[in-house]
Amino acid sequence: MSVDGSYADFFGPQVPRAGDEGQTATFALASAAYRDNPVEDIKKADNEWHQSTVSVGRSWAKIFRPNLGEAFSQAVVDRMLGVGRKPLIQSFGTEPQVVVEHCLAANRIRRERDKRLTGIMLLFGVLFLPGLLVWLLVFQLRATVGRLDNRRVSGMATVLLFAVGALALLFLLKMPFGGLVGWYARGAVVAPVVGWFLAKRVCEGTAQDLRGRWDSLLAGSSIGAKVPEAVPTSPNQTAAEQLRQSLARLSAEQQSNSVFYAGPKGILGMGTRWGAWHLAEELTPLDPNKGVHEFRSWTVIRAIHDQLTLLNRQSLKTGGFPPPSVRHWIVTPVGENAKAVARPEGTDVEAYQVKPSAIENICNNQQFGGGDRHYLGVQWPLWDGQLIITMMITVTVLHETLRIEVTGHALGPVNGLFTTKPEAPTKEVAKTVRFWETRKVTLPLVTPDEVVRLAARATLSWYPPLLNWLGGSIGLPEPFGLRHAWADQPWRHRFMADDALRAATPVLRVVHAAAIKVLKEHDVDTEKFGSRSAFLSTAVQDPSPRKVDVYDA
Template sequence: MTVGMGYEDAFGPQVPLSGGGSQTATFALASAAYRDNPVEEIKKADNEWHQTTIKAGQKWSTGLFRPNLGEAFSRAVIDRMIGPGRKPLIQSFGMEPQVVVEHCLAAYRLRRERDKRLSTVMVLCGLLFLPGLLVWLLVFQIRTMIDKNTNKRASALATTLLVGVGALAVIFLVKMPFTGFWAWYARACVIVPVLGWFWAKQICESAAKDLRGRWDSLLAGSSIGAQVPEAVPTSPGETQAEALRQSLARLSAEQQSNAVFYAGPKGILGMGTRWGSWQLAEDLTPADPTREIHPFRSWDVIRSIHDQLRMLERGPLNTGGFPPPSIRHWIVTPIGEGAKGVSRTEQSADVEAFQHRTHSIQDICNKQQFGSGERHYLGVQWTLWDGQLIITMMITVTVLHETLRIEVTGHALGPVNPLFMDKPSAPTRSVQRSVRRWETRTVNLPLVPTNEVVRLAVRAPITWYPPLLNHLGGTMALPEPFGLRHAWADQPWRHRFMADDALRAATPVLRVVHAAAIRVLAENGVDTEKFGARSAFLSGAVQDPSPRKADLYDA
């Protein structure tokens, strides 16, 4: 039982319901678990950096065992994000990946319950009357192959084939070539699989209505949560439930990690490409030539910037302005543009639960400024447009010889692909009117077509063993390094207001960073005249309204 604007109760883990105001991206991706579109449609959501791969199954069995989008997506996400021995993940900023995984688990459970009922139908109406079942399956397979042809004549031929076989079946029932037990068994082999199809159709339509209702509710923002009772151990002996609970907890801990990865032109994975960069670099000279500069470190400057960034939400005018940002210290690791995976440390002297400890952050900030290794960045991040836009400004301070450099870079991650925002629609078809043939009318089609009922019924008995099902029907391979948010994100620059928000955030952040840094320099006896002049120049340059591909060097 679910409650509005709250959490699941004893029926499952605590899952935020879809009444949340900033969960658009989360529930858009979660809705993919309930979809019944063709699996190939996921390719429409690919972007220039991340492509999903559809692995084909056996040619002879593709039509019967090939998964649809919801089946393939659920299985792929579950295996990749909480499967045993999985590879590290990329954080999904602006959304909750655990909620998506739990909806995938819920969708998988609903389909398994449907498949159990269909398996019963297959045993009672198919396996016991196997000769008739095989003949009908052969007919449907031939019909499916013919029906794939876009030619109208081929489509008519497919329908004629089915009608013709039905007529032959009736003749066979009337003119039975033999008598006795086998005569009645032969009649049953013709009739019972057809009755089983009608039974299976009722089961499939009931399940389809449930899945589509959840799909529609997630996108509509109503209060529907993912029920995952198998993730709640009820006794100490339930090792499988405990393992699932620990996997979800580990997923949440990894989502909170403060380590990110820079993949060249792809930008920081999970934060988007770098669209702008502004650098202030001047020599450290004493304000008083008779006195030396008071020693300070990069961390002192970063700490002052951190304190001032907390004031971004305040302003002299009551005009709304910035919402409260997320301000965090990030450890950035460089990886290759074509890297197929990343490496994370869960526990060590410098890391606890995937997060670098404070002393490790300070050491990297002060010492690792040149050569190989990780780098420190201070990030200020806004999650806007109900989680559809992620704006991140990254600040780093380096000191080489007598030159202090303050670099501010802008990263933006756009909305999830519109494919995930499509609501379910009733299947229809336009046909010509019988009298006025120059006009067309729209007719409603069955929610679950004939071929789909056959596919689901045939798949059902082997869904308990996914490796065989994957071998026969194929699978979906997710783009690596994988993170739910950046894998299917579009660029924000095609949306006028999103682009405006990203560009507007740069100027206030840059000015706050420079003011905080110059204050620290002045307190430690540094001549800030050149820094101030350079800051004023950058303050004007940052107002250039054109985002650029800052990581594509023309060299």
């Protein structure tokens, strides 16, 4: 029996494989959980609509400052799995559960490291607290001075560390105390240094593991996220069961057929509306004596739906469309600067899905005034999820006038910040003999300051709110969705732009052909519709992207 058969259900969800549709964007976002870049780098991925915020914490506690991976993974887990969280925006072309699982796995790896560091801190630090406080103060002053723009002042940071080391050595040699107090004073000087060397080995091992996972994800490896805390093994493990249910709820919301229109920002998760084509003509009976055979908007939409599912079929064997995803969407309007959305609720909604009967009712009746609207969407996730093309179709009938609107939405690739591979830290130094030439030397993966930072954070890792208050955190853009929050515009990529533009013409023609066929079957004179459709077919020959939702009124 194949793996794709019943065995797949028995063994549970499979690890995403390289080459699966959407995995490039998924793995790029997941790699952020393992990164050791400065936390401020997240601002480089902001765009004109979605801005991340970086809380700097307390100015006197820079030693507790998180890096990008620590802040990102904690922020994503809290936002997407937290109790009482706000609704999420779907991440089309990606698998948000995979990203969240990698964030959980990264947090687990860091927790294991922090447990070892905490043990080292207790044994070599807390037992010799006076010496630990002095060394932490020195490193804090060194970190503060080293970040100053003045090179002369920042250069004194290393001098300060050597000066304190010399004083410590002098203190050991000329100990002013004797007996038990003297030996404790010696231990207070030496023990934190010994603990630092042990902590450095722990930090280097974890850093290599995290960087290996970061590199593997971007290389297309099928590396999986180990999250044993999400698999309850007994009825008493309520935390594991709650986490499992949160992941299941995340997957269910990802499949929701409810989306939100935020004005000039377009449909959240699908991108901005770059093109719109309208076909609106009067419903004139073919025979005035008989009139028009009654039909509703849903009748036209259903015929269009059937034809759009066949877009990947063609007579010429020259490639063409991949199989499209054709779905009925319920679109809810929200403000351009809305910070939250509210999904439809009630008896017409089940597991985040608006029921088919309610969809049909909205399509037929909610065409003017307040309320949600119905759209039929045909979508292609292309370039391994880096490009999301969506064509939305809506049909309205107002006072004997049938209007068919086709709009194009495009969501571009994930920001380049998430696709950069890890590089070994290097530094250019002058050659010994040919001093006018320079060479690159590889620096240690974990610096002395980084060891102190990780050891200091480890002691507070048991209570993340305090750690965030001291060191800062990342504020995710709202309404939040993993995919659209850090997406670039597709128009800077020539081939992506071509794919978005090329999809408009065949979709428009299929929609018009299906609609005109329905009109003929219901005794409608289609001469004007045919002429108008031919005019639009000519106009769409050379579509150009523009900001359709920015009205110049």
